[in-house]
Amino acid sequence: MPRRLSRSFITTPSFTGASVRIVEVGARDGLQNEKTVIPLATKLELLNKLSKTGLTHIEAGSFVSPKWVPQMANTGSILEVLEQERRAQGQDGDGITYSYLVPNIKGLETMLGVKGTAAKGNEIAIFASASEEFSIKNLNCGIEESLRRFRPVVESALEHGLQIRGYVSMVISCPYSGPTSPQAVGDVVERLLEMGCYEVSLGDTNGVGTPGTVGKLLRHLVQERGIKPERLAAHFHDTYGQAIVNSLVALEHGIRTFDSSVGGLGGCPYSKGATGNVATEDLVYFLEGTGVKTGVDLEAVARIGEWISKVLGRGNGSRVGRALAGSKGLI
Numbered sequence: 001m002p003r004r005l006s007r008s009f010i011t012t013p014s015f016t017g018a019s020v021r022i023v024e025v026g027a028r029d030g031l032q033n034e035k036t037v038i039p040l041a042t043k044l045e046l047l048n049k050l051s052k053t054g055l056t057h058i059e060a061g062s063f064v065s066p067k068w069v070p071q072m073a074n075t076g077s078i079l080e081v082l083e084q085e086r087r088a089q090g091q092d093g094d095g096i097t098y099s100y101l102v103p104n105i106k107g108l109e110t111m112l113g114v115k116g117t118a119a120k121g122n123e124i125a126i127f128a129s130a131s132e133e134f135s136i137k138n139l140n141c142g143i144e145e146s147l148r149r150f151r152p153v154v155e156s157a158l159e160h161g162l163q164i165r166g167y168v169s170m171v172i173s174c175p176y177s178g179p180t181s182p183q184a185v186g187d188v189v190e191r192l193l194e195m196g197c198y199e200v201s202l203g204d205t206n207g208v209g210t211p212g213t214v215g216k217l218l219r220h221l222v223q224e225r226g227i228k229p230e231r232l233a234a235h236f237h238d239t240y241g242q243a244i245v246n247s248l249v250a251l252e253h254g255i256r257t258f259d260s261s262v263g264g265l266g267g268c269p270y271s272k273g274a275t276g277n278v279a280t281e282d283l284v285y286f287l288e289g290t291g292v293k294t295g296v297d298l299e300a301v302a303r304i305g306e307w308i309s310k311v312l313g314r315g316n317g318s319r320v321g322r323a324l325a326g327s328k329g330l331i
């Protein structure tokens with residue numbers, strides 16, 4: 001007799017009528033790992049194209065040390081240009097929230113020092129880890145110290161009217177320390193929420209999660225700890241090709257915010273072998289096909305995925321993007 005499968009894997013609930021928010025991270029998580037310096041004009045063109053696809057939340061860069069991540073060194077110029085455009089468009093600009101990673105108070109001060117930066121339409125993201133070893137590799141300090149450093153960043157950002165998003169990396173397993181316990185993830189998530197983050201994005205940084213491990217993590221966070229799924233986001237890398245099925249598991253647990261990257265761009269500079277985030281095209285195709293509204297124009301994003309992949313001289317990391325390019329030409 002074959003063993004019976006657990007109910008959630010064989011009976012997918014109907015999501016018809018549900019809607020999600022997609023956080024497009026291609027211009028930050030996607031580009032940060034590229035070896036050759038990408039011109040400012042290319043980054044701005046990418047952001048400009050993405051802003052016309054129905055996406056409402058776009059990560060535009062990082063105010064991190066240029067010695068650590070040289071590719072993000074021109075983030076101040078990106079913010080300045082986007083702010084100029086916002087002023088030219090009127091008070092509300094294009095209605096999109098642009099998000100910037102900030103690792104410490106120096107990063108926040110640099111961001112606030114950019115001419116014309118307004119709280120409206122901008123937010124910051126702080127990023128911690130559930131793995132002590134990865135925290136040291138990524139931030140040059142352990143988890144406790146990173147949280148201690150984030151506190152004044154959060155306080156100052158809130159005083160300036162900026163909203164704060166949180167990240168936790170290595171939520172499933174870490175290349176330096178092995179499997180991550182759901183308890184370790186839950187502890188950091190709760191600390192970030194208590195500190196003032198409006199949501200915490202769960203980073204399967206090296207894309208090793210499966211429905212089994214992701215389900216176990218989400219059961220712990222949502223059912224056992226009682227963390228509201230509205231305060232969580234899924235940030236799945238697609239290294240092992242599991243990101244879409246893991247997104248279904250996240251949907252089943254009530255998560256309605258998903259991070260993704262156009263063309264599946266990306267990798268993490270401090271996680272060897274990690275490939276890109278789940279491609280925005282693949283995510284939109286999956287969600288819309290499952291009855292979940294994204295508000296995102298699939299063909300428009302697929303066109304951008306083809307364009308940026310050609311500009312960067314890499315293969316298009318989106319299967320849906322490649323299929324659409326094959327059947328419709330796109331560009």
Ligand SMILES: CC(C)(COP(=O)([O-])OP(=O)([O-])OC[C@H]1O[C@@H](n2cnc3c(N)ncnc32)[C@H](O)[C@@H]1OP(=O)([O-])[O-])[C@@H](O)C(=O)NCCC(=O)NCCSC(=O)C[C@@](C)(O)CC(=O)[O-]
Pocket residue numbers: 029032062063064065066067068069101103104106107108110127138139140167168169170203204205235268269270
């Ligand atoms: C946190 C630090 C700065 C500590 O790095 P550190 O070397 O310990 O920093 P420090 O305070 O000793 O300063 C060293 C130098 O950096 C400068 N510095 C210091 N801070 C800044 C700053 N904000 N902006 C610009 N410059 C800065 C500082 O001024 C000094 O310059 P010097 O005096 O030598 O000329 C460094 O480790 C760092 O920048 N790390 C960021 C690494 C990163 O960006 N990783 C990728 C993003 S995380 C990720 O991708 C995962 C995620 C979010 O996507 C989710 C997932 O998938 O899991």
